[in-house]
Amino acid sequence: MIIAKCVNINTGSWNDYPQLELGKTYEVEYADVGGYYTDVYLTGFKNGFNSVCFEFYKDGKEIDIVSEFMNH
Numbered sequence: 001m002i003i004a005k006c007v008n009i010n011t012g013s014w015n016d017y018p019q020l021e022l023g024k025t026y027e028v029e030y031a032d033v034g035g036y037y038t039d040v041y042l043t044g045f046k047n048g049f050n051s052v053c054f055e056f057y058k059d060g061k062e063i064d065i066v067s068e069f070m071n072h
Contacts, residue, residue: 002028002068004040004054019045020053028056031069038066 005025020026027043031051039048056065 001058002063003057004028004065005057007055008053020049024053026054026067031065033066033069035057038069039063050061 003025004027006020006022009020018037026045027045029041032039032048033040038051040051040054042049051065054065056068057065058068
C-alpha cells in the first residue's frame with residue numbers, strides 16, 4: 001500500500017482541492033504519470049490531485065511516486 005501525506009498547500013491549484021488536509025495521510029489507489037505531470041488518485045476521492053501536494057511512502061519508507069508507477 002502506498003500512502004500520500006499532504007505536505008504542500010501552496011500550489012497554484014490548491015483552491016481546487018479544499019477537501020485535502022495539510023499533514024493528513026491518504027491511501028493511493030493509482031497515479032497517472034504523464035510527460036509533464038503526475039496525477040494521484042486517492043481512495044475515497046473521484047478526482048485526481050497534483051502529486052506536488054504530497055510526500056509518498058511505502059512500507060514506512062519515502063518513495064518516488066513517478067518511479068513507482070512509471071511501468072504500470
